[in-house]
Amino acid sequence: MLHPRRVMQGVVAGVRDYGNRMGIPTVNGALYFDPRYLGNPLVYCGNVGLIPQEKSFKEPKPNDLAVGMGGRTGRDGIHGATFSSAELTSESETLSGGAVQIGNAITEKMVLDVLMVARDRGLYNAVTDCGAGGFSSAVGEMGEHIGAEVWLERVPLKYEGLSYTEIWISEAQERMTLAVPEDKWDELRALCESEGVEATVIGRFVPTGRLVLKYNDQQVGDLTMDFLHNGRPPVVRDAVYRPPA
Structure with missing residues (x-):
């Protein structure tokens, strides 16, 4: 199983990199740790826009x-x-x-x-x-x-x-x-x-x-x-x- 720190750093880096390439700022974020999610984290990324x-x-x-x-x-x-x-x-x-x-x-x-x-x-x-x-x-x-x-x-x-x-x-x-x-x-x-x-x-x-x-x-x-x-x-x-x- 991958170390949770490796997963955490990869997720944060991926969100930041993709958003930057598209010109979409990452304006907020939160991290919560729970031993029940050691094997597979829950990652949620959402966008807010006006149309x-x-x-x-x-x-x-x-x-x-x-x-x-x-x-x-x-x-x-x-x-x-x-x-x-x-x-x-x-x-x-x-x-x-x-x-x-x-x-x-x-x-x-x-x-x-x-x-x-x-x-x-x-x-x-x-x-x-x-x-x-x-x-x-x-x-x-x-x-x-x-x-x-x-x-x-x-x-x-x-x-x-x-x-x-x-x-x-x-x-x-x-x-x-x-x-x-x-x-x-x-x-x-x-x-x-x-x-x-x-x-x-x-x-x-x-x-x-x-x-x-x-x-x-x-x-x-x-x-x-x-x-x-x-x-x-x-x-x-x-x-x-x-x-x-």
Whole structure:
């Protein structure tokens, strides 16, 4: 198991470095130590920002294009969510290179700048990130109340050889998914090209209530949005609190 001091110093340094590269100040922080978190710490990083009130509600509209913007997809982001829940050992740093996507703060800053301009021009109806789960969580979340069809072969890749499953679930810190009206796509694409940000149409939001995945014209996935979000009952666990003697 990694020494808690090594983990603490790495977390603090990582938050500081990524924020500095994106021009986001770290204005506050706190550290708490508890022996129950020796094997795997709880790290929470949050941001506070201001946006126009009329832009604070996001919902894809029927026939909006699903657009991936920012970094490309690789295998390095496939096990980010599972890795973050595992015990940290001396082997973790070696394993994390193939499990956790290492974010590119410069690319993410470029994406952020484009998003703010596109927001003010009204070029998209909704946006979310591709964190743990990649496009699977982003498109699945955005399309909950409408439905979506995704064309996985269109997703830009870092290298060849990825299966459609890997393309679908690989996370990326510097990649966003947008719902773009079809008549706004050309303007958004031109804006992205002018700023050196890659943007690709990977699907469409459609009023079917289903999530359909296709790869090279073959259907490789089909679920109802209701099953995706509500099909598995939430786990309820009973616990008893016993204060220390």
